[in-house]
Each structure stands twice: as C-alpha cells, then as structure tokens.
Amino acid sequence: MADAEIGLIGLGVMGSNLALNIAEKGNRIAVFNRTASKTHEFHQDAGPLRDRIVPCDTIEALAAAIRPPRPVIIMVQAGAAVDEQIAHLRGVLSANDIMIDAGNANFRDTMRRFGELEGSGLTFIGMGVSGGEEGARHGPSIMVGGAEASWKRVEKVLTAIAAKYEGEPCAAWLGPDGAGHFVKTIHNGIEYADMQMIAEIYGILRDGLGMAPKEIGQVFARWNEGRLDSYLIEITARVLEADDPETGKPMVDMILDRAGQKGTGKWSVIEAQQLGVPATTIEAAVAARVLSSLKDERVAAQAVYGGGVAPFPGGRDEVLADLELALFAGKVAAYAQGFAVMAEASRAFGWNLPLPTIAKIWRAGCIIRSQFLGTLAKAFSGGPVANLLMTPAFVQMMQEANPALRRIVARSAEAGLPVPALSSALGYFDSYRLGRGTSNLIQAQRDFFGAHGFERIDSSGAHHGPWGSGAA
C-alpha cells in the first residue's frame, strides 16, 4: 500500500540515521539498501519507530510504497552509485516525483544531473547534509540546491529534521542547481582547515611542550569554554582524553598518523583555483593530509634529516595563551577564504548565495558548528563585504589575535615543528594587508622573458621595460 510519505535509498551511517530522524518526526518512510539484509536489520532494530518504517527489497517496491508525488532521498556513496540510483529511479518514478541526492556529491556532477533530468518531468534536488552520524540522527545542517519551488515542496520535512539554533532550523534553500552541494563542499574545505590547525596546535603541545594526551585534552576542554567554543574543539578534547581499551594507552597514541580523505577538501581547492580565489589555508590542509599519507617516505626522510624538535621557546602559560589566540586567528583566515570562494562562485554561477544564511545554518548541526559562526553571520548581515577580514568585528579580533599567530609560527619554525596551515593563514593575512606587494617584480620578469607587458604606477595602458634585445 502506498502510504509512506517519503523514501530513502542507502542505509549506511548517514542514511540509516536520517531515516530514523525522519520517522521520529512523525513520517512514514520507505527504505531500501543495496544489501537487503541491512534493510531488514535496520527495520528490526528501529525500536519504537519500527511501525513507521517500510522495508523494501527493491527500488520498485520502494516506489510502490510511497504516496505520490514521491520524495526519495538518495544517501549512497558519491559518484557512480548516485547515477545508478537515479537511472533506476527514472524507470519507476512518475512526473512530479522528487529525487534528493543528499550525499557529498561534487557540485559539477549535480549540475550535470540537473541537465540530464531536464524535460524528464522529475524534480531533482542536490542537498548537502552535515553533522555526521549524530547530526543525521538528531538534527543535521541541511544545504539545499535546486529550484526554489522544489524546496517549498520538501521544506516542511527538511526543517523538521534539521538541527535548531535558538529555535531556528539549520536548513535553507541556497540557490539553484549545484549551489547546495557547492556550499557543502566549501563547508568541508573549511572543516579540513579547522582540523589541520587543531592538529598543528596538538603537535606543538605534544612535541614542543612535551605534554601528555590527557593534559592536552584538558587544554582543549578549557579553550572550548572561550572564543574557540566549537564542536571540533570539544571532540578533540574528548578524543585526547580517551584510552585504548586494548592496550590501556591513550587512544590517540595508537592511531597511525595517516589521514584519509574522500574528495570534498580537494574539490574546494580545485574550485577556489578555478575561480581565482586564494584559499591557502584550505590548500595547506589538503596538502597536509596528502603528506601524511606518505608515511614510509616520511620515516625514510627522518632517518636522513633527523626528526628532532627543539624545545618550544617561552614559558608554558604564555605559550598556551598564544596558542589559543593563534588558532583563533588562523580560523578567521580560513573562514575568510572559504566565504570569499563562495562569494565568487555565487557571482560566477549566478547563484546569489545568501552568505549570512549559510553562516546561520552552520551554527548548529554541522561539523564546523561554533560560537564563532554566530559572530560571522552578524558580520555578513550588513550587506556585501569584500572579505571577512574587512568587517569591523573581525578587524578588531584580528588586530588582537594576529601577533600571537605570528609568534607561534615563528617559534614553530625555529623549533622545527611543521605548521603549514597556521603559517599559510599568517601568509594570507600578511599578503592581504600589504598595500604595496612584490608582484611588480613578477610583472617585470614576465615582460622580460615573454613580452607580456605591465601596467605602470604613473600612467595607464600596457608598457614594456627597457630590456631590449637582451630579453630575447
């Protein structure tokens, strides 16, 4: 009987929790998973929500279980798996039904899918979801891309399942076609930068100050009560305080220092480059994950160059105070970059992305949720700004915090501790605030070897230097 209000394909970590969240909000939901045993296990384990879940063994059965017009959420591995589900659904859905890809799709795939579905009568939505397992279950942040009319059709259920920040749902329509997945990608790029800078600070505390994991965890827990208050700082403290049940040693010490990645960080950097927007801290964070994966090479290099780290200069209290401020300053630079990328994408793709709304729907539910995003939302709400670094509230904060970032980067360099994301944040800040830079020399070099021409400071038009035939 077609009595479910909604369907969901893909009962992995995110899909299963999202389905329970949807059921808990009073909806009857039909579910399908490629591996059918998981569908039945999921149904069996759904406790009091079991009666609102319709387990389906085929996509045909799923379509038959939903009342038309049918909204179907696809929550599978990004890439080819999504295309396979769409192709299958096209054969069983009818005009006015809605397919919602809720995975971490590359927004360029999402745009292609919109194109491919044009004229099919089916509605498509590309939707970013953040919050991991817990967010999916109890309230994620939801970033919707597609026609505004499509959003209106699913707004009720999506706002019901989304996280709430002071009563406001963290779900919004952000623009047409790939806008939702683009914003989710940049969210993840910023997430990479946040995580890398936290890891660099952990490295200074561990190797520069010789602190034990639990002690470091306490430092992060304390910082979580101040300006750095955020989910990522909170979970960092909890991770550092946990012990390995197998060995009794600190869990973090038993984990191989080789970071995984699934693509969104890399896509953020690629798109920033394509748009011509510097996102150096996000780039450094992606590169750091790649370098981390070269474990064998790093071990070999340590044997050649030595991995020695000199003691971190300065008294502990002074260094701890600087580290907190340095992390904050780095965070400002990373968010300035991420929002600048979104502002440029908005212009380039004609999306009209609502930057204050994006900051608002990231205040709860998502992985980068923080107190900071409330301040950021206010900074953007006064109208368009060239860069977060130029908003009065952030000018004041950076004036206070940048000297600490400078000291930490300088001392880390002296001690031999790698801080690629923090130093790129400082480099970004210093380059951004330098009214007269050094690219006059680059222009001269380009003109010398390639007759590319340059602009003069005292007259308009293109000019060449007096390099003469020697240039050739």
Ligand SMILES: NC(=O)C1=CN([C@@H]2O[C@H](COP(=O)(O)OP(=O)(O)OC[C@H]3O[C@@H](n4cnc5c(N)ncnc54)[C@H](OP(=O)(O)O)[C@@H]3O)[C@@H](O)[C@H]2O)C=CC1
């Ligand atoms: N985990 C997280 O924190 C977050 C993940 N995401 C995104 O959500 C999506 C799902 O992630 P997650 O739940 O973590 O992944 P999981 O690995 O837990 O689950 C993957 C799901 O995709 C299904 N699947 C994979 N390949 C195919 C295929 N070719 N055909 C049909 N079904 C397939 C799997 O089915 P089967 O059981 O048969 O293998 C399973 O249901 C991804 O795009 C991910 O990037 C978004 C936000 C947060």
Ligand SMILES: O=C(CO)[C@H](O)[C@H](O)COP(=O)(O)O
């Ligand atoms: O979207 C997410 C969080 O917001 C997912 O957890 C994603 O997998 C994180 O990216 P990566 O696996 O590349 O670290």
